[in-house]
Amino acid sequence: MNCIVGVDIGTTNVKALAMSVADGSVIAQASAPVITYFPKPTYCEQDPERIWQDLCRVLDELVRQINRQGSAIEAVCFSSAMHSLLAVDTDGKLLTNAIIWSDNRAERQAQALRPDQSPIGRDIYRHTGTPIHPMTPLCKLAWLRDNQPRLLKEATRFISIKEYIWHKLTGHYWIDYSVATAMGLFDSQARDWYAPALAHVGIRADQLSEPKPTTTCVLYQKDRVSGQTALPNGLTLYIGASDGCLANLGAGAIEPGITTLTIGTSGAIRRTSGKPLRERQGRLFSYILDVDEGGKDAYFVVGGPTNNGANVLQWLAESLTRQDVADTLAEAELAPAGSDGLLFLPYLQGERAPLWNANVRGAYLNVGWQHTRAHFIRAALEGVMFNLLSIEKMLARHTGPTRVIHANGGFAQSGFWVQMLADIFGVPVRLNASNESGAIGAILLAMKAQGLVGSLAEAARRVEFGQTFDPNPDHHRVYRNVFKRFQAACTTELYSGSRVAL
Template sequence: MDCFVGVDVGTTNVKALALLPSDLNTILAHASASVDTINPEPGQAEQDVTAIWNALVTVMADVNRQLARAGHTASHVAFSTAMHSLLAMDNAGKPMSHAILWSDNRAEEQANALRTSQKALGDAIYQQTGTPIHPMIPLCKLAWLQQHDPRLLRRAARFGSIKEYLWHRLTGVFEIDFSMATATGLFDPAKQQWSPQAIAFAGVRTDQLSAFVPTTQQRPLQINDDTAQLGFSANVTLVIGASDGCLANLGAGGIKPGVTTLTIGTSGAIRQTVKEPLRDPHGRLFCYWLDKDHYVVGGPTNNGGNVLEWIEQLVQKKTQAVLDEAETIAPGADGLLFLPYLQGERAPLWNAAARGAYLNIDFQHTQAHFVRAALEGVLFNLLSINQLLTRQIGPSRVIHANGGFAQSRLWVQMLADMAGIPVRLNTSNESGSMGGILLICKALGLAKSLDEAADRVSFGDTIQPDPTRSRAYQQVFRNWEKARTQLLND
């Protein structure tokens, strides 16, 4: 029987999920493979795209073996991919560089220029593209190459993302979906063209960039020795899909007004889906294309699950032991506050130079307090982004939570208590892959709209806020925001 596969190409893993279109609650196959990040210098983060391809081969071959054993065949495959990566390629699509990742801050000087000496240009580019100015975006990375490696800028036939590299290797064509394009800082979605102002600042030619296509674009798999390793049948159809953030919203059922989606993996994000493009007057929120009727608005944080990993290393304990410690401490960690900016910050600060801090330390604070405050700091930062969304879109009535953090009942309960509204957990925590599968349903006409597709998402528990803890957290949050303002303004 034919089934659909959603592939999620993330920063740390390549994952895939296979489901029947008639039953999105039963997993037919699932596989995952890790991907390493290279740090050539402090503040730099790269990946070898050949290694990502190899991870994709491992995952898809595993999924197809599982499907074959169960008597199923993958008929359609869609892709969810992390945003903001950039690599150089030759005419044949072979990499001429590693992929520079979203977490790479080498273009801090170029981003700062667009925020200070060239602020008018930076503001204009944000209003055109909907992408906040930050070292993460390809706009700034290309400008960095213009200054530091102009030879590569001239020699490369193509510049694109990890997804574009994989898509070309799978299909033989260079294409970029509108969703990924809106995350580059180079694309004007209103005119559906590369922004002349952004292109001029980046120093790249439009013929070095890919052709735009809808997120439902379909292509046959290019059959050759390279793709044969994937294990697909010859008639499989590929759907280009969208960015991980947009598909995480769709896969979490976060399409309707008043529904906020919060994701914490290595990093994190908080988002809502709107029907019309939105721009923050101060350039603090992104607005990314999902399809022509849906735009995902929100803010990403650099500091999510990686903060928990840092704590684990600091206290030399594994995840569950760390969480158990945090649970012994009351909300607010007895006044101990943590600013979670261990890797600079994107939203709401958009400051790559921001750094973390513990505040109000005294003799009563134990290791468990430090753990609790760290978990609270990550959520406080995300909820401060949500305040920006509330001012422009309206209040949230429910949060759909996904990502690795959703496996911790404690952390999810903390979120519900802080936000003061219910938090719903998806039956499947693979929201990016699920979003890809729902996009296939829309592409094939099995769902008339993404709203209808999102109605097929199923949920597990709903975590209700505790009124007493919620009241306590309101004051703690005010103290946290005041401390952040004072520290960053010093």
């Protein structure tokens, strides 16, 4: 029995999953946690070499499981988190840790490029489809330009964690179109580095990797590369795409009207489109999932990410209830839908979409004598969903209304929270049978590249689902009114005198 392996290099875990080519069943999986370092306030870094070692251990365990079943690996395809940046020298030696997406040290550089204030910022967004924010390598390189100019000039290359891993495995400095379109440096229509963006941060194109389609492949040749793993020699390695794009594919969300909602520590709302999207105020992303060389058959994943997802629940459990997450969720059920008028703005760690303001912070509003701890918990969970609904409303203006949500991520383990999602959005919510949508998406992309399926749409139809949650009409009516109040609260001048428009 042959299988295809999907590897997902995330900011929390490195995962690998093997799926049978014959029947689509998962025959092996392994994972390892990833450590994040916080050397200074607003700094978030990871050690790429340690991630490589974690990946080797994960692959070693996965191959052992596969061998015990008498299976053979046909191909491996890679998913990875977006927006990381690190520097290497001529020999590929690390000069820095990886600065990951949640690092906010480049806030000043991002503010200087805000599309509502900067012509160059507007131009970069129009060409790249990447919102201006400290998360992007664009802004991180601008920070290096201002704070470590010698490193900017002396580093041979600036790459992501995925490129570091790919170079270990293949000897090539290549970057897939998907990860490239999340950098803020890549023209998604020309499919090449955007010269004005490079000029703004002060680097050359030869300091970046060579962009490649997401289905690009090479044969794994152990004797020709520095990275040794348990993978068998001679198998096909596909470069793959970003975790957000592959999560959409792995969630089965390819056709119009299907929206993917993911909530882990952070979250995202995404749709798949046949063309790139540009939102007037630069608040929505547009990343390549797959595009053929002629450009006729293209899949873009468009949407918006939020910083504030299950981290809000963790904060409630650690700082408010002082009990575990399950008990905290159970207590929220004691309060009614709408929390008797209590509102929570969930911006505990700044915000990406729809505000794109790293300095914004959370707040409880309309606190009254009648509100109990259960109200405070439920209002916080509702606030996370209202923020995601704000992103969906903005996205729907460009891609059409949502008719069904495919939901995944850690929050999907709570039927209460998933039902709240259905009630707030007013559409059915379908759970994926597996939460490993990034790795599954990587496998489906490899299947398309190998000709095992005719298209990504056909591949998406192989995705399996679990329970479907239908909206409660009475709760939805309550939430429609509460959401209007949430929007009004977010459009007042609450944050440093700056108006935020949803």
